[in-house]
Amino acid sequence: MTLPLIVAKSLRQHLLSTVVTAASIALAGGLLMAVWVVKTQSNDAFTKQNAGFDAVLGARSAKLQLVLNAIFHLEASPGNLPWADYEDIAKNAAVALALPIAVGDNYHGYRLVGTTTNLFSVEHAPGRKYRVAEGEEFAAGYMEAVLGSFAARQLKLKVGDKFQPYHGLNFDPNQQHEEQYVVTGILEPSNTPADRVIWIPLEGVQHMKGHDAKAATEISAVLVKLKNPIAGRSLELMYNKQGNRLTFAWPIAQVVAELFGKIAWFDKVLELVAWLVAAVATGSVLASIYNSMNERRRDIAILRALGARAHTIFLAVVLECAAIAVLGMVAAFAVYLGITEVAAHIIRTETGVVLNAFAWHPILAWAPAAMIGLSALAGVIPAVKAYRTNVAENLVPVS
C-alpha cells in the first residue's frame, strides 16, 4: 500500500516529466511493436499468398517477376506466350486447373486482367472460391467486367456502371480505349491480390483496339493449380531445364521467400533502428528521474525520518521508472495500432495483401516486458542516488 502510494504521488508531483517521458516510451514501444508485426506479417502474408494457385507459367524470365506480375498484379509482364502453351499445360495429367490471363490495360491505375470464367471455380482458400457477391459473373466474349471488392470500392463503381479502360499498366489519361465495359458483378472480399483487379473476359484484352494484332492469339501467363503439388517438380524440369522458351515458377511461396531473403538486411536495419529508439526512450526515463533527484531529496529525507528504509526508497524510485514505462506501453498500443493500420492500408492498396493489426504476435508481450524491464533497470542509477541521500543534511540545517 505504501510503495504504490509513494510512486503514485511522485508521478503526480512530476506530472509534466511523467507525461513527456511516458510519451517517448509510447512512441518507441509502438514503433518497436509495429516494425516487428508489419515485418513478420507481411513476410508471412506474401510467402503464404498464392491466390489459390501452385505455379505460374509464363514467358522466359525471372520467376519472381512472373509471380509478382501474375499473382500479385505488380511489375510488368515479362512477355507473352502463345495460346498453344496454355492448351498444352491444361491437358497435362498433373494439372487440376489452368487459368490463362492477359494483362495490358488499366482503369485509373487498377489493372484489367483478362481470363476465363474458370476464375470463379478457383478455391483461393480452403472451401472459399472467388464468388460474385453482387450482380453476376461476366460472360465470355462480352464487354463485361467483374471487379475485385477493393477496386470497386476505390473506383466507386457498382453493378451496371460503365467505364472505358486505358491502355498500359499505368494510368495515362491520354491513352483511353474506345471500348466501353459494363460492370456485371463485384467479387466478395478474398483478402488476396484479386481484390484489386478488374476481371474481364480474356478476349477483351486480346482484341482491345490499339493492341498488337499478335496479342489476339497470345496470353500473358497461365496460373496453374496442380492435382498434387509435388507434381510441380516434373513440370519445372520440363519447362525450366529442358526448354528455354518458358518459365515455370513453382512453388510460388519459395519464389516470394527468395525476395524476402534478398531484403533481409533491410529488416535487420529496421529492427536495429527500432531497438535504438527504445534504448533512447528508456534513457530518457533515467535522465528525467535522475535530474529531478535534487528536488526529491527533501521528500526522501522526510520519508526516511518517518522510518522508511533506504531499500524502500530505492525500490520506490525503480518502481516509479517502471510505472512510467507501464503508462507509456499502454499508450504504445494505440501508437502501434495507428502505425500498423496505416502500413496495412498502404500494403493492401499497393499489393492487395491484408495485414491484421489485431492478430497476436509474441512481440506484443515481449516489447512491453522489455521496455518496462529496461526502464526499471535505468531506474537503478537514480535509485542508488536516492538510497544514498543523507537524511540529516536534507531535513534541517545542522546546528
Add this chain to the structure above:
Amino acid sequence: MPLLQISQLKKSYAAPDGGTHAVVDVPEFQLKAQAQVALSGESGSGKTTFLNLIAGILAPDSGSIQLNGLELAGLRESARDRVRATTIGYIFQTFNLLQGYTALENVLLGMSFGPGADREFAKALLKRVGLGAKLNHLPRQLSTGQQQRVAVARALANRPKLVLADEPTGNLDHANAREAMALIREACRENGAALLLVSHDREVLGQFESVQELGKLNRAAK
C-alpha cells in the same frame, strides 16, 4: 529502568581543514517513560544532531544510546530505521510535511513504515488536533499553525514511546506557539509517550517542570 539512557555519546564531523569537529559529546543523559523534558539550547549547541542521534538518523562515533532497553549505537542503519518507525515520533521546526500528500496521507505515512496504516486512528488523531474537517487538505492549503498540528498528529501516528521535538514552535507566532505546545504535551500524555523537546524559546521552556541546559549537557557545545 529509564526509557532513554545515554552515556559517553560522541559525534564529530569532518572539518574543512581535514580534521574533525566535535558536535556532540554527552557523558550522561536519561529520560524516564512518559516524562516530559525540555532541553534549552542556542544555535551551535548540537541540539539537532543530538536528537538525530537518538532518532537513529545519525550513527554515533562512540558511546551508547539505549532506547526502551535496546542499544541503538550498534545497530545497522536499517535496524535503526525500524526502531524509528515503531518507537519514535519526530516533530520538526519546519514541520517537514510532504507537500504532495494530504493531511490524512501525511499521518498515514507516519504509521505505514511501523505498525501499519490505520485509517481510523489517523482520522482520530487529526480530529484530536482539531483538523477533522481538513483531512484531505494539502499542506499548502493549511495555515502554519494547522501544518504544525498535522506534524503533531503524524509524530503520534506510530504510537511512539518517545516523541522528539526540535524547536517545534520556531515557525509559529506567540499565540500559536502556546497553543501548539499545550497540544503537543497533552497529546503525548494521552498517548503515553515521553517527550524530549529542544528549544531556545524561554516561553516554551517555561511550560516544562524539567528543563536541562544542553550547553552544560553537551561538552562539545560552543
